[in-house]
Amino acid sequence: MTRHTLDDLLAIMARLRDPERGCPWDVQQDFASIAPYTIEEAYEVADAIDRGDFDDLRDELGDLLLQVVFHARMAQEAGRFEFSDVVHAISEKMRRRHPHVFGDVRYADAAAQNQAWEDIKTVERAGRGDPVDHSVLAGVSGGLPEWKRAMKLQQRAASAGFSWPDPQPVLAKLAEEIEEVRAEFANGADPARLEDEIGDVLFVTVNLARHAGVDFSRALRHANAKFERRFREMERLAAAEGGAFGERSLGEQEQLWQRAKATERGK
Numbered sequence: 001m002t003r004h005t006l007d008d009l010l011a012i013m014a015r016l017r018d019p020e021r022g023c024p025w026d027v028q029q030d031f032a033s034i035a036p037y038t039i040e041e042a043y044e045v046a047d048a049i050d051r052g053d054f055d056d057l058r059d060e061l062g063d064l065l066l067q068v069v070f071h072a073r074m075a076q077e078a079g080r081f082e083f084s085d086v087v088h089a090i091s092e093k094m095r096r097r098h099p100h101v102f103g104d105v106r107y108a109d110a111a112a113q114n115q116a117w118e119d120i121k122t123v124e125r126a127g128r129g130d131p132v133d134h135s136v137l138a139g140v141s142g143g144l145p146e147w148k149r150a151m152k153l154q155q156r157a158a159s160a161g162f163s164w165p166d167p168q169p170v171l172a173k174l175a176e177e178i179e180e181v182r183a184e185f186a187n188g189a190d191p192a193r194l195e196d197e198i199g200d201v202l203f204v205t206v207n208l209a210r211h212a213g214v215d216f217s218r219a220l221r222h223a224n225a226k227f228e229r230r231f232r233e234m235e236r237l238a239a240a241e242g243g244a245f246g247e248r249s250l251g252e253q254e255q256l257w258q259r260a261k262a263t264e265r266g267k
Contacts, residue, residue, distance in 0.1 A: 009065070009066070009069055010069060010073075010083055013066070013069045013070060013073045014073060017073055017074070017077065026070075029070070029074075030074065031071060031074060034067065034070055034071065034074075037067060038064075038067040038071070039145075041060065041063045041064040041066075041067050042064060044060045044063065044064075045057065045060045045061060045064055046217070046218070046221070047060075047221065048060045050218065050221060050222070068083075068086065069083060072085075072086050096120065096124075097117060097120050097121075099116075100113065115159075118139075118159075121139055122138070122139070125138070125139060136156050136157065136159060136160045137153060137156050137157070140152045140153055140156060145217075147202070147206055147216050147217065147220075148216075148217070150202075150203050150206040150207075151206050151209075151210055151216060154206065154207050154210055155210065158210075164207075164211070166211065167208060167211040167212060170204065170207050170208045170211050171208065173204050173207075174201065174204045174205065174208060177197065177200045177201045177204050178201060180197045180200070181194065181197045181198055181201060184197050229260075229264065230257065230260040230261060230264060231260075233259075233260035233263060233264070234253065234256040234257055234259075234260045237256050237259060237260065238256060
């Protein structure tokens with residue numbers, strides 16, 4: 001069997017986008033409409049890695065690559081850049097940001113390397129003519145998922161010494177923020193205030209994950225998977241006893257939840 005190459009994939013995308021012979025759905029898309037699929041495919045890659053399913057990982061990496069090819073094709077049609085420009089740009093960036101690998105630079109340790117990485121990025125921003133921003137928070141993208149942006153902001157602040165020394169003060173702060181949410185509910189649950197206070201809880205939770213060395217996104221994915229397993233087990237238990245899960249009272253559903261947890265722990 002003939003194995004397809006990257007050039008084949010580029011040709012396939014060009015055909016899909018052909019206004020006369022292509023796929024109507026693909027032809028109608030633009031950068032904004034495709035962006036959510038790009039994000040989704042990146043998460044599908046992470047999920048395959050979590051599950052250790054390398055056959056699925058191969059397929060999901062292909063889906064993610066297709067997103068890059070899709071965006072590059074649309075840019076080429078608009079006369080902005082093409083796929084080869086994307087390859088060139090990232091190759092140049094990797095060589096530029098790794099002078100200790102592709103040059104004669106030597107760093108004393110990982111911390112020095114990380115600082116050099118940030119310094120190089122600062123020079124790159126200046127070279128692009130970006131507004132001068134001397135804040136340690138400069139360059140933290142506004143396009144990141146908000147939990148990731150919270151993590152980046154906290155890491156940058158910590159690099160300047162603005163960070164608790166261990167998790168205990170973070171836990172105390174989390175308890176404090178939860179009490180403030182509780183107080184807002186007691187005071188009438190103003191939507192704007194609740195949004196603000198719950199945002200504080202989430203921000204501190206990200207900080208706690210940072211101190212614990214836990215990947216916040218992975219931890220949440222695992223929590224989602226655990227909830228789904230247990231919920232499906234509740235539905236199975238309810239069906240085995242007759243009747244739909246949704247017809248049970250909240251108290252009965254809670255009993256099923258405890259049974260589902262016990263079943264999972266007993267495996």
